[in-house]
Amino acid sequence: MNIWDKDYECMPREDIEQLQLERLQSTLNRVYKNVQFYRKIFDKLNVLPEDIQSIQDLSNLPFTTKDDLRDSYPYDMFAVSLREVVRLHSTSGMTGKPIVVGYTKNDLKNWSNLAARILTAGGVTKDDMVQIAFAYGLLTGAFGIHYGAEKIGASVIPTSSGHTEKQIIIMKDYKTTTLVCTPSYALRIADTMVNMEIDPKTLNLRLGLFGGEPWSENMRKEIEGRLYIDALDNYGLSEVIGPGVAAECQYKDGLHLFEDHFIPEIIDPSTGNLLPPGEKGELVITTLTKEAFPMIRFRTGDITKLNWRQCDCGRTCVRIEKIMERTDNMLIIKGVSVFPSQIELVLYEFEGCEPHFQLVVDRKDRMDVLEVLVEVSERIFFDEMKKQRRLLENIKERLSSVLGVNVDVKLVEPQSIERDLNKYKRIIDKRVI
Amino acid sequence: MLRIKNINTYYGKVHALKNVSIHVNVGEIVALIGANGAGKTTVLNSISGITPPREGEAIFKGVNILGLPTDQIVKMGISQIPEGRQIFAPLTVSTNLELGAYHRYSRKNKSSLKKDIEDVFSFFPILRERRNQIAGTLSGGEQQMLAIGRALMSKPSLLLLDEPSMGLAPMISKDIFRMISRLKDELKTTILIVEQNAKAALQLADRGYVIETGKIIMEESSKGLLNNKEVQRAYLGKEKKEIWE
Numbered sequence: 001m002n003i004w005d006k007d008y009e010c011m012p013r014e015d016i017e018q019l020q021l022e023r024l025q026s027t028l029n030r031v032y033k034n035v036q037f038y039r040k041i042f043d044k045l046n047v048l049p050e051d052i053q054s055i056q057d058l059s060n061l062p063f064t065t066k067d068d069l070r071d072s073y074p075y076d077m078f079a080v081s082l083r084e085v086v087r088l089h090s091t092s093g094m095t096g097k098p099i100v101v102g103y104t105k106n107d108l109k110n111w112s113n114l115a116a117r118i119l120t121a122g123g124v125t126k127d128d129m130v131q132i133a134f135a136y137g138l139l140t141g142a143f144g145i146h147y148g149a150e151k152i153g154a155s156v157i158p159t160s161s162g163h164t165e166k167q168i169i170i171m172k173d174y175k176t177t178t179l180v181c182t183p184s185y186a187l188r189i190a191d192t193m194v195n196m197e198i199d200p201k202t203l204n205l206r207l208g209l210f211g212g213e214p215w216s217e218n219m220r221k222e223i224e225g226r227l228y229i230d231a232l233d234n235y236g237l238s239e240v241i242g243p244g245v246a247a248e249c250q251y252k253d254g255l256h257l258f259e260d261h262f263i264p265e266i267i268d269p270s271t272g273n274l275l276p277p278g279e280k281g282e283l284v285i286t287t288l289t290k291e292a293f294p295m296i297r298f299r300t301g302d303i304t305k306l307n308w309r310q311c312d313c314g315r316t317c318v319r320i321e322k323i324m325e326r327t328d329n330m331l332i333i334k335g336v337s338v339f340p341s342q343i344e345l346v347l348y349e350f351e352g353c354e355p356h357f358q359l360v361v362d363r364k365d366r367m368d369v370l371e372v373l374v375e376v377s378e379r380i381f382f383d384e385m386k387k388q389r390r391l392l393e394n395i396k397e398r399l400s401s402v403l404g405v406n407v408d409v410k411l412v413e414p415q416s417i418e419r420d421l422n423k424y425k426r427i428i429d430k431r432v433i
Numbered sequence: 434m435l436r437i438k439n440i441n442t443y444y445g446k447v448h449a450l451k452n453v454s455i456h457v458n459v460g461e462i463v464a465l466i467g468a469n470g471a472g473k474t475t476v477l478n479s480i481s482g483i484t485p486p487r488e489g490e491a492i493f494k495g496v497n498i499l500g501l502p503t504d505q506i507v508k509m510g511i512s513q514i515p516e517g518r519q520i521f522a523p524l525t526v527s528t529n530l531e532l533g534a535y536h537r538y539s540r541k542n543k544s545s546l547k548k549d550i551e552d553v554f555s556f557f558p559i560l561r562e563r564r565n566q567i568a569g570t571l572s573g574g575e576q577q578m579l580a581i582g583r584a585l586m587s588k589p590s591l592l593l594l595d596e597p598s599m600g601l602a603p604m605i606s607k608d609i610f611r612m613i614s615r616l617k618d619e620l621k622t623t624i625l626i627v628e629q630n631a632k633a634a635l636q637l638a639d640r641g642y643v644i645e646t647g648k649i650i651m652e653e654s655s656k657g658l659l660n661n662k663e664v665q666r667a668y669l670g671k672e673k674k675e676i677w678e
Contacts, residue, residue, distance in 0.1 A: 015456075018436050018438070018454070018456050019456070019652075021438065021454050022454045022455060022456065022642075022649065022652050023652050025452055025454055025648075025649060026642075026643075026648075026649045026650050026651050026652055029645075029648045029649065029650045030650050030651070033650070049452075049648070050441075050451040050452040050648065052452075053438075053439045053452060054439075080662070080663070083662075084662040084663070104661075104662070105660050105661075105662075106653070106657050106660050106661055109657065109660070110657075289653075291661070
């Protein structure tokens with residue numbers, strides 16, 4: 001079993017802790033000097049970076065939240081001047097404020113290295129043909145994996161997302177061995193293969209690295225059984241670096257989180273208190289090597305737990321449990337994050353809409369479908385059909401552009417959304433993952 | 434090999450080192466770069482006990498050496514080559530070398546000392562030629578070799594090198610840097626080097642730390658540091674700083 005960065009991935013605990021402390025202290029010194037947001041926090045708490053004398057002391061500092069990042073749109077969180085930034089990416093928020101992240105030359109180098117680690121952990125070697133079916137664009141997914149695969153020396157096929165039939169023809173003709181995409185798209189590919197009467201057994205495909213959305217063991221079994229591959233999970237988020245934060249090795253028993261670049265903490269999402277080792281809670285990440293966009297105690301919103309037991313693969317870094325839940329109501333629709341609060345804001349723009357709505361998520365043909373049920377006032381409901389139609393179209397258009405994914409909208413009578421003790425269920429997720 | 438945590442060193446009321454944490458692995462060359470007065474030399478002096486830190490922890494081969502007197506630290510295998518070489522100018526080259534082994538100097542050890550001097554001579558053949566010359570009459574480069582040779586006499590496992598290129602002509606300092614990488618390759622010495630000439634030091638080193646006003650602001654591979662725009666601007670003399678925003 002190959003390990004890309006043996007020196008760091010298999011570091012003895014003592015050494016890793018020393019390295020983390022050194023890198024944490026230098027990161028704090030840099031953010032205090034260069035990022036106003038963090039300097040304000042330090043000054044308000046009346047602490048100096050040098051008061052942090054151990055990794056445990058980190059818990060004395062406040063969190064950085066998604067809202068903090070949105071408020072600092074676009075560049076206020078950057079710790080270097082823009083002329084040192086060689087790349088920008090952002091989260092999906094189409095209007096409102098997305099989160100803009102930057103990379104220096106060194107950040108890109110570290111990112112490629114981290115991606116090379118996750119690919120190697122999954123079993124990719126320089127002999128592989130890696131087909132990347134993540135969207136190339138502002139999102140981070142495709143590029144990180146792309147660099148990592150090139151670094152290893154594998155051959156990259158940057159098909160980007162969509163055009164499933166074409167993807168499959170490329171997969172067959174170019175002799176793809178490794179597929180990189182979201183797990184649901186992998187199933188879509190399997191379905192399309194059936195329609196195209198292509199037998200996956202005749203392909204060269206042997207490996208799949210999937211990420212970008214939660215998926216269960218059952219789904220893994222289905223993908224593996226239908227595509228005849230090994231399917232592995234990896235975890236990353238743009239605010240931290242993109243793909244390359246943590247990944248499964250071939251033992252598929254938790255995701256190795258690369259502790260020489262990130263410090264993980266697990267907190268109780270309601271109180272913000274640190275939880276005892278091994279307990280389940282919200283994952284908080286501090287970056288240790290990021291130059292352009294360092295993060296101190298970023299709340300990921302993802303629920304998991306940490307496992308320090310050494311893995312049979314030889315890596316010593318801590319493992320996080322496969323992530324299946326989130327703390328907020330965030331929905332991931334076709335790999336794009338959607339918050340109910342965004343929808344609420346849009347609905348307020350329309351006269352006659354009640355702020356009562358329900359989201360129904362389902363999967364059709366393997367792809368996520370989001371339907372928004374909106375209660376409208378009786379006046380509108382009994383109004384002429386034409387007006388109603390127009391309202392529906394307007395809401396639909398507005399929502400799709402704000403969220404960045406297509407949604408279906410249905411207008412319903414007031415009080416028709418099921419309420420439970422006056423609280424109505426905001427999200428109905430029918431997806432089986 | 435050496436693991437330092439949260440060292441705080443003061444000169445009177447001046448807080449010179451603020452929570453410095455660094456480590457040096459066996460067989461590594463680690464460079465510490467920074468501007469004048471940033472605290473580079475103070476880090477070395479704190480390790481060797483010349484200016485003992487007020488707080489912190491320095492574990493060398495499993496033992497906390499903080500607060501130990503310098504002679505004991507030398508005995509444990511740490512040897513410092515001071516800035517400006519500080520050789521004993523009126524004494525001969527051989528005597529200077531013998532003094533490097535002062536802590537184990539005894540009649541009994543005489544033959545092993547002789548052998549060690551021979552080893553230094555075979556590493557720096559020029560010193561053999563000059564063995565009976567008064568050290569003060571050596572050229573700058575030769576004096577630096579002598580200072581390194583003298584430090585090697587205490588059989589160190591960790592060498593602390595303070596500004597080895599200081600005051601030397603560019604060609605000569607190139608020679609010295611070549612010697613230092615030979616120290617690593619041939620004698621397997623672990624080295625912590627402090628240098629104004631950041632570029633040369635980073636080309637030599639495996640990893641580096643950047644120190645600024647008593648604080649470490651970066652830990653990176655040498656390649657990463659050479660790539661870093663801020664390091665280039667501040668210490669490598671590339672691209673002058675412009676005011677932005």
